[in-house]
Amino acid sequence: MxxxxxxxxxxxxxxxxxxxxxFNRTWFGITMELAHKAANGDADRARALVAAGGYDWEMERFRGGSVVAAGTINDIVDLWHPELTLEEKRERIRAYDDYAVREGSRRAVxxxxxxxxxxxxxxxxxxxxxxxxxxxxxxxxxxxxxxxxxxxxxxxxxxxxxxxxxxxxxxxxxxxxxxxxxxxxxxxxxxxxxxxxxxxxxxxxxxxxxxxxxxxxxxxxxxxxxxxxxxxxxxxxxxxxxxxxx
CATH class of the missing domain: 3.40.50.1000 (HAD superfamily/HAD-like)
Incomplete structure (x- = not known):
């Protein structure tokens, strides 16, 4: 090309x-923590959400082009919380964004x-x-x-x-x-x-x-x-x- x-x-x-x-050293832990919040503390459900977002548990890395690797916080909220109303999604996006800003900078490698x-x-x-x-x-x-x-x-x-x-x-x-x-x-x-x-x-x-x-x-x-x-x-x-x- x-x-x-x-x-x-x-x-x-x-x-x-x-x-x-x-990416993986910075964001895996943060993604797991957000997934635990989304799953209300259910560890198995949190693992399933992270896998749905693109994490390959065998390879121990996110797949290229996956929602977590390539998408926005909006995309993650849409994937993990399809049941929420539009206003509830906006609130969740703000909460996740705030967490990602704080922790993503603190843990950046x-x-x-x-x-x-x-x-x-x-x-x-x-x-x-x-x-x-x-x-x-x-x-x-x-x-x-x-x-x-x-x-x-x-x-x-x-x-x-x-x-x-x-x-x-x-x-x-x-x-x-x-x-x-x-x-x-x-x-x-x-x-x-x-x-x-x-x-x-x-x-x-x-x-x-x-x-x-x-x-x-x-x-x-x-x-x-x-x-x-x-x-x-x-x-x-x-x-x-x-x-x-x-």
Missing amino acids: PGAHPSEIRAILFDKDGTLVD GIDGLRETLERLAAQGFILGIATNDSEAGARTTAEALGLTPLFSVIIGYDSVARAKPHADQLELFSARTGIPASAIAMVGDNGHDLEMAHAAGAGLAVGVLSGNSTLDDLASLSDAILGSIADLPDFLAGRGKALRG
């Missing part, structure tokens, strides 16, 4: 969980080499941003907790736009706020919906990373290039590194 030449890229928009943050990689990219002149299906508040508090806020020009959550990934809205907002056309932006993410957004918005590059929940096969048809993690990105964009695919 042809994309822009790396030399044409001026800005990089990152997914958060699985791309900047170790960065991908290996996170700060060094972002500092290298900034030194290379790239404008950096975050686009996540977590809330904007969650993304901001996590960036702050990891000491990364000064490195990002724009931080966008699912609630910053009308439509979350895989729609184009987040990348279009990043483009509007930075003044950089989509064709000069690389979208980097670990799930298919990240790359689908890149194509929907006309991004210059759709770069998949294997640091999250997806496999090479999951991302192959959607990516212009696939890297092991963002640690490979500075050399790749400088023309010195080789992608696993692309």
